[in-house]
Amino acid sequence: MKPFDSKTKLAEAVFQDFNLLRVISRFGIFPGFGDKTIGEICKKKEIDPVFFLIIVNSFTNKRYFPSHELADFSLSQMVSYLQKTHTYYLDFQLPLIGDMIDNLCNNRNPENKKLMVMKQFFSAYRKELTDHINREEKITFPYVLRIEQIFSNSESIQGKESDYDMLTYEKEHDNVEEKLIDLKNIMIKYLPEPFDHEMVIRILTELSWLEKDLNEHSRIEDTIMIPRVKIMEVGIRKRF
Ligand SMILES: [Fe+2]
Ligand SMILES: [Fe+2]
Helix, strand or coil, X not given: CCCCCCCCEHHHHHHHCCCHHHHHHHHCCCCCCCCCEHHHHHHHHCCCHHHHHHHHHHHHCCCCCCHHHHHHCCHHHHHHHHHHHHHHHHHHHHHHHHHHHHHHHHCCCCCCXXXXXXXXXXXXXXXXXXXXXXXXXXXXXXXXHHHHHHHHCCCCCCHHHHHCCHHHHHHHCXXXXXXXXXXXXXXXXXXXXXXXXXHHHHHHHHHHHHHHHHHHHHHHHHHHHHHHHHHHHHHHHHHC
16 A cells, blocks of 8 residues: 555545544544645644654554654654543543443343453553553653753753663563453453443454554554654764
8 A cells, every 4th residue: 555645635544544533633633624635734733744644654554664754753743642642542542441341340231240350350451551651651751852852952961861761661661452452352252141242342342443553652652752762862972
């Protein structure tokens, strides 16, 4: 598949992958964009088209890797996108799935106490993902923004920035999708009857979407954020 470019009509991209609607909403773009191209919409919304295209293309094509465009957008823009995604997980997607699982477990018709295992599993997962996100928000993102500032102002690394680096983040950046896959596996293979079949299908649909979205999110952190910041770290150290 040919990557989208600034001349691609946004509606055409959305027709190719409907889930893009959830991604572009993080840029403040919602349905009703007519036949406007990606370039036209980015200009109107004051969005950097290079960054927007990296996000949209990497979401729709796993093999897409924007190596030659890596240097062309600001990290603050990327951090802001990643933060919006975090907020979406914490305030929308996790509560939505939590409510659906509560509904499934508390349903007295049919009543099935064995389903509570799923509830416990999900709440442990929810805590794990929340902790992961909180650590990035409190430590990693402020560090990334500070490094970008130090890099562009020709300052030196001092104070708390010197106690942390991208290698530390890279080593501790764990895979948050694994447990989601385990939960889907339990539901698909071993869920004890009786249960609300339609609700289980809906929960699985939302879990699968979360898994795909998290996968993409982590790919941006691992393959775009880490190498960009490491290049800046080297550049800063060379100056002093
Ligand atoms: Fe993240
Ligand atoms: Fe992460």
